[in-house]
Amino acid sequence: MQFRVLYVLIYASTFKSAIQTQELYAPNITDLTFKNTDFALNLYRKISSHHDNNIFFSPLSVSTAFASLSLGAKGATLSQILSGLNLDTLAKNGPPELVPQLFSQLQGNTTQNKALRLEQGTALFVDQRFQVERAFSDQIMKYFDADIENVDFGQPEISKETINKHVKKKTGDKIKEMVTSIDPLTQIMLISTIFFQGAWEHPFDSNLTRNSRFYVDKYNIVQVPMMFVMDKFYIASDDELRAKVLRLPYLGGASMLIVLPDSHADYTTIDDEINAARFQSWIKNMEKIKVEVHLPKFKMEHVYSMHKILPALGIENVFKNTANLTGISQEVGLKVSEVLHKALIEVDERGTVAAAATTVGIMGYSMPFTFIVDRPFFFLIYHEATNSLLFMGRVIDPTK
Numbered sequence: 001m002q003f004r005v006l007y008v009l010i011y012a013s014t015f016k017s018a019i020q021t022q023e024l025y026a027p028n029i030t031d032l033t034f035k036n037t038d039f040a041l042n043l044y045r046k047i048s049s050h051h052d053n054n055i056f057f058s059p060l061s062v063s064t065a066f067a068s069l070s071l072g073a074k075g076a077t078l079s080q081i082l083s084g085l086n087l088d089t090l091a092k093n094g095p096p097e098l099v100p101q102l103f104s105q106l107q108g109n110t111t112q113n114k115a116l117r118l119e120q121g122t123a124l125f126v127d128q129r130f131q132v133e134r135a136f137s138d139q140i141m142k143y144f145d146a147d148i149e150n151v152d153f154g155q156p157e158i159s160k161e162t163i164n165k166h167v168k169k170k171t172g173d174k175i176k177e178m179v180t181s182i183d184p185l186t187q188i189m190l191i192s193t194i195f196f197q198g199a200w201e202h203p204f205d206s207n208l209t210r211n212s213r214f215y216v217d218k219y220n221i222v223q224v225p226m227m228f229v230m231d232k233f234y235i236a237s238d239d240e241l242r243a244k245v246l247r248l249p250y251l252g253g254a255s256m257l258i259v260l261p262d263s264h265a266d267y268t269t270i271d272d273e274i275n276a277a278r279f280q281s282w283i284k285n286m287e288k289i290k291v292e293v294h295l296p297k298f299k300m301e302h303v304y305s306m307h308k309i310l311p312a313l314g315i316e317n318v319f320k321n322t323a324n325l326t327g328i329s330q331e332v333g334l335k336v337s338e339v340l341h342k343a344l345i346e347v348d349e350r351g352t353v354a355a356a357a358t359t360v361g362i363m364g365y366s367m368p369f370t371f372i373v374d375r376p377f378f379f380l381i382y383h384e385a386t387n388s389l390l391f392m393g394r395v396i397d398p399t400k
Contacts, residue, residue, distance in 0.1 A: 027090045029109060032102040033388040036063050037276035039086040039313075040389050046312045047304065048271050054400060056300045056393035057343045058194050061120070063087075065192035066315070067103050068122050068144045069336070072136045072328030077317045084315035100143035107145075109386050117197040118254070118383070118390070121170045122146040125163055125189040127153045132188075136328050156182040163189060171195045178342055187334065196381065196390060198250030202231040204295070204349035214296055214398060215375045222399045224296040226374075227349055233293065234286035235371065238278070241270055245282045246293065246371050253385055257282065258295070259378040260371070267376045267394070279380065280387060294372040298398035299346045306339035345393065 040059030047055055063085050070081045082088040082099070091099050107120050122144040126132055128151065140146040147166070151159040160182050167178040170193040178191075204227035212226035234247040242265035246258040259274075259282075261267045307319050317323055323335035381391040 027093055027098065027102065029102060029106050029386055029388075031090055032087075032099075032106060033386050034276050034280070035086045035090060036060065037279055037387070037389045039063055039084075040392060041274050041276070041279075042086070042313060043309070044274075044392060045271060046309050048394070052396060054300050054302070054394065054396050056302050056345050056391065057304060057341055058391045060388060060390050061192045061194045061343075062306065062341060064103055064107075064120065064122065064144070064194075065190060067099055068140050068146065068192070069190060069318070071100060071139045071143070072133070072325050073318065073323075074327055075324040076322075077324040080315050080317050084310060084313040097139075097143070100139065104143045104145075106386060106388060109383075109388075117195070117252075119170070119193075119195045121191075121193045123166055123170075123191045123193075124148045125151050125159070125166075125191070127151065127187045130187045130329065131331070132329055133327060153182060153186040154184050156184050159186075163191065167191065167193060172197070174344060175342055178340070183337070186337070188328070190336075194390070196254070198252065198254050198381075199350055200229075201249040201251050202229055202233070204229045204293075206349040209297070209349060212294070212296075213374060216397045220397075222397060224298075224398050227295050227297055228293070230290070230292045232288050233291045233371075234288050235291055236282055236286045238282065241265075241273055241278075243270055244371065245286070246291065247283075247286060248293070248295075249384075254381060254383050254390070257380045257382070258371075258373060259380070260373055261376070263375065267378075270378060274378075279389070283387065292370045294370070294374070295347075296373060296395075296398040297348050298395055299344070300393065300395075300400075301344035302342070304341040306341050307336065310339065343391070345391065 036059065040063075043057075043059055043062065044055065047057065066081050066085055067087070070078055073081055079088070082091050087099055090102070122140065124132075124137075124140060124146055126148065132148070137148055141148065149162070149166075151162050153159050160179050163179050163182075164177050168176050172195050174195070182189075206227075208228040209225050210228070211223050214222050214224045214226075216222060236245045237243075238245060242262045244260050244262070246260070247255050248258065249255045257279075259270060261270060310316070311319065318325070318336045321333060321335060325334045328334065376394065376396045378394045379392065380389060382389050
């Protein structure tokens with residue numbers, strides 16, 4: 001089976017980019033993905049601080065959508081977006097179009113391997129009575145290959161059907177109803193989608209899948225279909241975090257990292273300590289050994305109201321009446337009223353579908369060669385050539 005990941009980010013707006021340039025050096029895709037990873041983990045911590053349940057989202061879709069929005073933002077609104085995305089230092093060291101250029105290059109790099117299905121899309125739905133600045137529409141099409149379509153938000157049911165049809169198409173028919181209601185006063189909806197479908201390089205044998213115990217906590221044990229495969233995989237041990245890391249590759253240049261806390265370790269410690277440097281150190285310090293892998297099948301679907309989460313990262317002005325989105329339109333009083341993020345993931349024997357100073361020790365041959373994922377764990381799906389983090393999540397209970 002294949003592994004699919006879906007992610008959709010929607011900005012419903014009643015909808016403001018001047019970047020101060022200092023050409024000290026020319027940031028590249030590596031700089032962008034490093035910054036994106038730290039943003040992803042900061043966002044993850046904000047989401048996880050609200051509950052102890054399963055989590056799944058695409059940080060790349062969030063950052064891509066706001067990067068496209070930054071083309072029309074100015075003043076404090078722009079500064080907050082760039083700072084909240086952890087991109088302010090990149091923007092200061094290049095021309096105004098540097099950040100969108102890097103996102104455009106990144107998208108080109110992550111989608112060039114045809115063995116891996118990874119599709120990103122940006123769409124701008126504009127009320128038919130609303131005039132978008134030509135410069136903004138040209139730039140969002142140039143850097144993000146965005147679709148721009150006029151709709152009549154005064155007819156909510158018709159516009160809802162149009163938008164949901166777009167999302168369904170862009171996510172391989174996985175997300176059938178992204179928008180359930182539309183405020184007739186809405187003027188702009190910005191939608192970012194990402195669809196990933198990857199087949200395991202070393203598939204699990206479905207004939208060997210067995211029901212097994214999964215320890216949600218000391219008092220809660222559930223039965224899950226546990227998959228099995230034995231092959232050579234890259235693995236490392238993070239002694240400081242008391243966790244082991246396994247890399248499960250997909251065909252076409254992407255991988256899933258499974259981060260499994262030791263049986264007596266508190267998974268919340270990992271919540272607090274993961275950052276981009278640690279993520280990269282895991283990848284660099286792995287050794288390939290023969291491993292017996294036991295991984296539960298799981299499927300998750302989550303919706304997040306990002307307009308309630310992102311202000312904790314400093315992105316708040318864009319949601320207020322003081323928002324400066326005059327790069328999108330000269331009309332007064334435009335702001336983003338809603339940001340919805342919906343993501344789903346399916347992991348099974350064939351693969352995945354989804355609609356993203358550290359001490360690291362190598363796990364030597366003397367260590368146990370079994371990797372049994374029978375307790376809460378974390379996973380990160382990334383593009384190998386760029387180290388771009390596409391999706392991430394944690395599984396507390398794979399039955400939910």
